[in-house]
Amino acid sequence: MRIERIALSGFRNYDEETVSFGPDVNVICGPNAQGKTNLLEAVYLLTGAHSFRTRFDRELIGFDCDWASVLADVESAGRDQTVRLLFKRGQSRQVTVNGAKKTSASLAGLMTAVLFSPDDLYLIKEGAAARRRLMDSAIGQLRPGYAALLADYNKLYESKMRILKDWREKPSLLDTLDEFSDGLARCSARMIRYRASFSERLAAAAAPIHRDFSGGREELGLRYVTVSTVTDTHAPAEEIYRQVLDHQQAHRQAELEAGQCLTGIHKDDLDISINGVAARAFASQGQTRTAALSLKLAEREIFRTETGEYPVLLLDDVLSELDAVRQEFVLNRIGGGQTLITCCEDEDISRRTGGRVFSVREGRIR
Numbered sequence: 001m002r003i004e005r006i007a008l009s010g011f012r013n014y015d016e017e018t019v020s021f022g023p024d025v026n027v028i029c030g031p032n033a034q035g036k037t038n039l040l041e042a043v044y045l046l047t048g049a050h051s052f053r054t055r056f057d058r059e060l061i062g063f064d065c066d067w068a069s070v071l072a073d074v075e076s077a078g079r080d081q082t083v084r085l086l087f088k089r090g091q092s093r094q095v096t097v098n099g100a101k102k103t104s105a106s107l108a109g110l111m112t113a114v115l116f117s118p119d120d121l122y123l124i125k126e127g128a129a130a131r132r133r134l135m136d137s138a139i140g141q142l143r144p145g146y147a148a149l150l151a152d153y154n155k156l157y158e159s160k161m162r163i164l165k166d167w168r169e170k171p172s173l174l175d176t177l178d179e180f181s182d183g184l185a186r187c188s189a190r191m192i193r194y195r196a197s198f199s200e201r202l203a204a205a206a207a208p209i210h211r212d213f214s215g216g217r218e219e220l221g222l223r224y225v226t227v228s229t230v231t232d233t234h235a236p237a238e239e240i241y242r243q244v245l246d247h248q249q250a251h252r253q254a255e256l257e258a259g260q261c262l263t264g265i266h267k268d269d270l271d272i273s274i275n276g277v278a279a280r281a282f283a284s285q286g287q288t289r290t291a292a293l294s295l296k297l298a299e300r301e302i303f304r305t306e307t308g309e310y311p312v313l314l315l316d317d318v319l320s321e322l323d324a325v326r327q328e329f330v331l332n333r334i335g336g337g338q339t340l341i342t343c344c345e346d347e348d349i350s351r352r353t354g355g356r357v358f359s360v361r362e363g364r365i366r
């Protein structure tokens with residue numbers, strides 16, 4: 001999968017501009033606030049998703065413009081396609097592929113991208129919710145049944161929470177408590193199996209990437225952590241279900257007292273370590289960036305195995321805080337598909353990469 005050419009009109013700070021990208025590494029450099037991230041945002045929109053910076057399409061339209069368009073030639077599954085996105089104030093976006101009207105959602109099958117932005121550092125440093133989101137969104141894309149399961153789980157969870165909060169005022173609510181716990185345990189058992197196998201694939205793919213990235217100095221470890229009574233996350237769902245239920249029953253009284261769901265897969269986590277030490281507590285800034293990027297690159301490998309094609313890789317501002325060895329890895333050794341990298345370093349960059357270099361100034365690209 002590859003983006004060959006993109007033309008922007010009235011998009012963010014781009015008036016009229018066209019760029020042709022190379023098939024592998026493309027480095028987009030320039031000082032702050034020139035339009036580097038805006039260009040990645042335009043590429044990302046071709047996947048049919050919302051922008052990674054805003055939920056409002058109207059923000060994409062240039063301040064002095066009535067509409068914005070992104071026109072791109074992409075190669076997907078060996079076929080050349082022309083995608084056009086049109087954003088008009090007060091209207092929903094219009095999508096065409098080779099001139100025919102399409103829905104935004106249908107673009108997902110045509111063009112996929114993996115994005116790494118500085119925000120992704122939360123993957124390593126913040127609470128478990130960020131790592132669960134990573135699992136949920138990746139598995140959701142790979143396994144259609146998973147998203148439905150997650151939606152069911154969330155509904156049951158909400159209902160159980162309501163009972164635990166309000167049972168003192170309305171004791172009759174307790175009649176259905178065990179029913180919801182049972183439903184949650186059933187969903188959990190199936191989700192645990194999905195999450196366990198995804199985590200293993202992610203760990204296996206991320207470790208060699210991280211090793212290479214750190215010049216052989218670091219070993220990235222990743223371990224799926226779930227409900228403590230589960231002895232084998234790959235056991236048949238029925239067995240996991242009983243173990244999750246045991247855990248819930250053991251915490252029934254505590255949950256009633258706390259008015260909260262204390263047990264369940266909504267507390268799952270991925271334990272991430274670097275050379276055996278917990279990354280969340282001890283990783284340096286460079287290590288954090290390296291580990292987060294290794295996870296994203298691993299996700300891309302898994303995606304490639306599943307679909308046969310590498311998604312386009314968009315790396316926004318990853319070079320800062322990386323030493324020379326790690327920068328060299330990003331610039332030259334992320335193999336496979338097409339990569340677009342933004343950075344603030346300048347002229348010197350073209351001597352350090354074999355890829356194409358673009359320079360962005362005030363919405364113009366050279």
Ligand code: ATP
Nearest residue numbers: 012013032033034035036037038059060061062063
């Ligand atoms: P940095 O290195 O700081 O990340 P950047 O090159 O990635 O900078 P962008 O985020 O691409 O910068 O933004 C460049 C400029 O685009 C900003 O100054 C911003 O004000 C401007 N901009 C954003 N949205 C619009 C819009 N809808 N219309 C016009 N200009 C916009």
Ligand code: MG
Nearest residue numbers: 036037038317
């Ligand atoms: Mg930027």
